Amino acid sequence: MTSLKTPRIALVLAGAALALALWACADSPLEAPESAPALEDHSTHLVAQARPASPPAHGAPDLALIRAGSAPYRNVNRAIADGFVDVSGCVEAPPIPDFPFPGAMGHHFLNFERLADIGVDPRRPEILLYAPNRQGGLELVGVEFAVNAEAWHALHGDDVFPEVAGASFDPPNPAAESPIVQTSYTLHVWNWTENPNGMFVPFNPAVSCGS
Numbered sequence: 001m002t003s004l005k006t007p008r009i010a011l012v013l014a015g016a017a018l019a020l021a022l023w024a025c026a027d028s029p030l031e032a033p034e035s036a037p038a039l040e041d042h043s044t045h046l047v048a049q050a051r052p053a054s055p056p057a058h059g060a061p062d063l064a065l066i067r068a069g070s071a072p073y074r075n076v077n078r079a080i081a082d083g084f085v086d087v088s089g090c091v092e093a094p095p096i097p098d099f100p101f102p103g104a105m106g107h108h109f110l111n112f113e114r115l116a117d118i119g120v121d122p123r124r125p126e127i128l129l130y131a132p133n134r135q136g137g138l139e140l141v142g143v144e145f146a147v148n149a150e151a152w153h154a155l156h157g158d159d160v161f162p163e164v165a166g167a168s169f170d171p172p173n174p175a176a177e178s179p180i181v182q183t184s185y186t187l188h189v190w191n192w193t194e195n196p197n198g199m200f201v202p203f204n205p206a207v208s209c210g211s
Helices: 010-024 057-074 076-081 149-156 179-183
Strands: 003-005 084-092 104-111 117-119 127-132 138-148 184-189
Touching (some): 057 076, 076 104, 084 127, 117 138, 117 149, 138 149, 179 184
Antiparallel strands (some): 003 117, 127 138, 138 184
C-alpha cells in the first residue's frame, strides 16, 4: 500500500468548504442537506471491464481490512466526528430507460483529508456509504475508494492502475457532473449490505433511499 501526502488542490478545498457549509445548515447530523453539492452523481459512471462479481480468493485479506477499518463508522456520528461529510444526499439510480444499475448508493460521506492522500489503503476508504434505516437514522451499507487519476499516475506510472481486494477501480469519466467522478478512479465495496449484482457494482438494489 503506497501513500503520498500532497498539498490540497483547489477542487478539494472548494468542495470541502461548500460541503461543510451545507452540512452545518442541516437540521440534524443525521439529515442530509436538501441541496447537497453533486460531488457524487454517478448517473454517468463508467465501470471497469472484466471485473469479477465476487471477490477473488486473494482479495480476502483486503476485505478483512476494509471491514475492520470501516466497522467503527457503523455509527454515523463517529464518522462525522472524524471528518466525514455528506456530499451527495441519498443517491438512487436515475430514471433513465435501460439504465444498467438498479437500486441506490445511499449517502456518500467523504473525508477530504483521505481524498488528498494519494494511495489505496483498505483500512482507510475515502467515502462511507449510508442508507436510511427504519429508526430514522443512517446505516452503514458499504464504502467507496477514490483516488485522483492524474496524481496516481504521476506516482505509479501510466501502466499501473489502482485496485483493492483483487478488483480494479472504475475509471474517471470526464463527462460526469461530479468533479470526483470526472477526475478519480473509484470503487464501491458493498461489505455491509450484500449486493445481489456483485460486491463492486456501483448501485445496489438491496439499498433504498426510503426507510
